[in-house]
Every structure is written in C-alpha cells, then in structure tokens.
Amino acid sequence: MPPISEQKLPDAQACKQERALPRSELKIGNVFIGFPVVQAALSGYSDWAMRVIARRAGASYSLCEVMLDQFLVNLKDRKKTQHFLHNTPEEHPVAGQLMGAEPEQFALGAQKLVEAGFAVIDINFGCPVRKVLGRCRGGFHLSQPDVALEIVRRTRDIVPPHIPVSIKMRRGLDDSSESRDHFYKILDGAFDYSISAITVHGRTVQQRYQGPSRWEFLKEVKQHVGPERIILGSGDLFAAEDCLRMMQETGVDGVTVARGCIGNPWIFTQAQALFRGEPLPPPPSVFEQREVMLEHFRLAEQLYGPERAGVPMRKFGIKYSASHPQGLEVRNQFVRVKNFDEWRAVLDQWYSNDAPGVYPSRSLYEQEQECG
Numbered sequence: 001m002p003p004i005s006e007q008k009l010p011d012a013q014a015c016k017q018e019r020a021l022p023r024s025e026l027k028i029g030n031v032f033i034g035f036p037v038v039q040a041a042l043s044g045y046s047d048w049a050m051r052v053i054a055r056r057a058g059a060s061y062s063l064c065e066v067m068l069d070q071f072l073v074n075l076k077d078r079k080k081t082q083h084f085l086h087n088t089p090e091e092h093p094v095a096g097q098l099m100g101a102e103p104e105q106f107a108l109g110a111q112k113l114v115e116a117g118f119a120v121i122d123i124n125f126g127c128p129v130r131k132v133l134g135r136c137r138g139g140f141h142l143s144q145p146d147v148a149l150e151i152v153r154r155t156r157d158i159v160p161p162h163i164p165v166s167i168k169m170r171r172g173l174d175d176s177s178e179s180r181d182h183f184y185k186i187l188d189g190a191f192d193y194s195i196s197a198i199t200v201h202g203r204t205v206q207q208r209y210q211g212p213s214r215w216e217f218l219k220e221v222k223q224h225v226g227p228e229r230i231i232l233g234s235g236d237l238f239a240a241e242d243c244l245r246m247m248q249e250t251g252v253d254g255v256t257v258a259r260g261c262i263g264n265p266w267i268f269t270q271a272q273a274l275f276r277g278e279p280l281p282p283p284p285s286v287f288e289q290r291e292v293m294l295e296h297f298r299l300a301e302q303l304y305g306p307e308r309a310g311v312p313m314r315k316f317g318i319k320y321s322a323s324h325p326q327g328l329e330v331r332n333q334f335v336r337v338k339n340f341d342e343w344r345a346v347l348d349q350w351y352s353n354d355a356p357g358v359y360p361s362r363s364l365y366e367q368e369q370e371c372g
Helices: 012-017 048-056 069-073 103-115 130-134 138-143 145-158 177-192 215-225 240-250 266-275 286-304 310-323 327-334 340-350 362-366
Strands: 026-028 031-034 037-039 094-099 120-125 165-170 197-201 230-234 254-257
Touching (some): 026 230, 037 048, 037 266, 048 286, 069 094, 094 103, 120 138, 130 138, 138 165, 145 165, 145 177, 165 177, 197 215, 215 230, 215 240, 230 240, 240 254, 286 310, 310 340
C-alpha cells in the first residue's frame, strides 16, 4: 500500500456522508471514554509519558504496556520499577493491562492494578510473541477456553464491581474450526461473566504480524454480540482514515490504535477532524514536531529520571523521524541518542528550520511489533 501522502484522500463532503458510525461516544462499563479512537497497550512503549502525549493529542483513553501477573504480585516499591504503575489524573481514564498463566495469580495481579488506580483492568489473551506463548500466556489462552474463562471469572470477582474489566483477543490461535469455536466460547462466556468490552485483533496468533488483519471477522463478531455489547477493533490502523474506515466497514464501537501511533500522536487529532466531517489536517510541521518531542522527553525524565530517560526515548525518536521531510537521515541520528543533550543536538540540527511535515509511511509501522 502506498504512503498516505500518495493516496487519494476523502474530501469533507465524503467524510460527512460516511459519518453513519455505530457510536459517536464510547463507554466501557460505567467509564465514559468519549471519542472512540483510543491508544492500545504497546509493550515497551505505552508508558506514562507516551500516554500523556497521546491524551494531549486527542486520545480519549489509553492502556498501559502489558504487565505480568507474577511481576505485579512480587513488585516492591522501588525507584527502578515504579514507572510501570505510574498514572496521573491528566491521562485518565487509563487501563492497566495484565497477562499471565495461572487463574489465581492472575486475579492477584489484577488487584495490584486496582490498587494502583487504573480505571479499567484489561486481560491480555492476544499476545503472539513466541516466548509468551511458550509460557502459556497471552494468545496461548485462546487454545484453552476453560482456563481462559476461569481467569476471567476470578479477575471479575476480585476487581470491585464499579471498575470495568475488558479483554484483548485475536480472532483465534489459527484458522481451524476448533480455534474458531474456542474464540466464540471465550467471547460469549466472558460477556456472561459481566466483562464490559472486548477488543478483537483481526489476525490469528499464528499469523503474528504477517498478512492483513481480517476486518470482515470484526464485522461478524459485532453482529454476533449485538448492539449492547462493546466490541473494539484492532489491526492495520496506520492512518486516521483507517480508524474511521474500520468503524464504518465493521460496525465496531471503537478502535484501538497500536503501531500507528508510535511517534505519531497526531493520528488522534486527524481522526477527530475526519469524524467531524472536516478535511484531513496536514501533517505537523517540523516546528510542531519539535515542541512535542521536547515535551515527550521532559515527561520521560519525570518518569525515569534524567539519567535513565535517554534509552527508552531513543526508540521514540526513531519513530518521530517518520514525520520529518528528511526522515531517513533523521532516523539515523536518533539511533545513537543516549541522553537529553544528544536528543537536543538532533533537534537543533534537523528541527531548527520550519517546513511542512509528511505523513508516516505505513511500511515503517508494519515493521514494529506490539504485544497484543
């Protein structure tokens, strides 16, 4: 698929005609979300700093990077690990996402997320990473619906009734009829246990990140559960137009943007404009990018401390470079960044003269992987 800059974009009138979306505002249980384009859980990325930047750019809701139940149960209040549970009122509502193998320990991990103040507890039954599957976590649970539903039951029982519980799934372990049956057994059973929302990724666990996300399956799932149960869609959301198109084509109640928002928080602002029937906003200028990137690093320093912020921010710099008109050269500079002085030096070299930005190429995001 060509970069967004080479695609024919819808005009304002076309957008107005396509506004027949299933919901203009999203709720998960009793938690009001609002605009139904939200930031997904991104392993290694969706920390507090990234979530705040996304919130300021128009993301109405986000999920923290997935955490292991075992890690949470044994977590001590130490400076090196406190960033995992850090959340603030500015970014709320925010969900804590959890992954594990054993139902009892899973529930205890959920309790830790409740104590940390997360507004929603999200269960990960979708991660396709091999080492995760090898430890009977994430997407592995799609092969054992009875264990998966026991995790759901115990988690829902231990989480206070006023806090919603949601689930992230893929469309199955593979494309076999048995896998399909398992998917629907978990889906229906989870809603019977009062789960408030389920996010469905249109790929199988076996696919990992290869091949297209099957959006027609999302439509099938939404039609299966009916209008009262909340289904969010995931997979191949790399531009604002994708977000609206998924809702329009499938009828899902909202979408979770994963790889498409790494280093591109402007996707949420752009999606809001299209949703209102306005033309697609231009990509942020070089100066606009610079301001957001400086603020992102400042937030990372608050979270990790000045001496530790450089390494986690390096991967964001690489992704931010995709919006720069000389993205490849800028990317090569960010690869070597280790601290704020080096971050600032790249900005001084490449972001000191304003110019129009570019829409990121889809191929860049297709190379990235998230645990979801």
